[in-house]
Amino acid sequence: MTGYERYLPILLLVGSNIFMTFAWYGHLKYRSAPILTVIVVSWGIAFFEYILMVPANRIGATVYSAPQLKGMQEVITLLVFAGFSTWYLDQPLKWNHWAGFALIIVAAWLIFLE
Template structure:
């Protein structure tokens, strides 16, 4: 694969995997009348494609990035996907304290990437 693809592919795959995982973990909250066993089973079925994206993302990414960089990058992706999901899918307001807290996490990510 060309070097640019190797740099971008892990992040694109992690974005896709996080979208699946966010729906697996939190999607059932929109319909709380759904029986818990059904919510669990459907979450597991949604999580399968997440793993099918996350594992190759980390395998490909490990040739270009450290494990710590992949992990903290994944956390930033998770936060961004979660903010969009909770606002657009669950209809929840985004509070300043949520943005501030997530900003502190992003600052930690910057430290990991800057001092590698």
């Protein structure tokens, strides 16, 4: 096993989650935009998410199980979202958000136990 199979999926998942977060939550900064426009733009952004997510899972499946890939993806999603919420939406996370995220991270860690 090389670093390629182990680390490339993680990098692709990070990139994928950045696109996903903008597709799912970026429009909240533009609440006056028509919903149809928001949907079309979000789908366009999500296209790039899939371009990264599918190879991440395909390559990652050579090293990780599907549940491990999903757990990893959830942790990456939370970390990307935490930065996005604070930086882009100007909505910093509170202690209870961090506590909830920490519990999800613990759950993802359990998935990796053999």
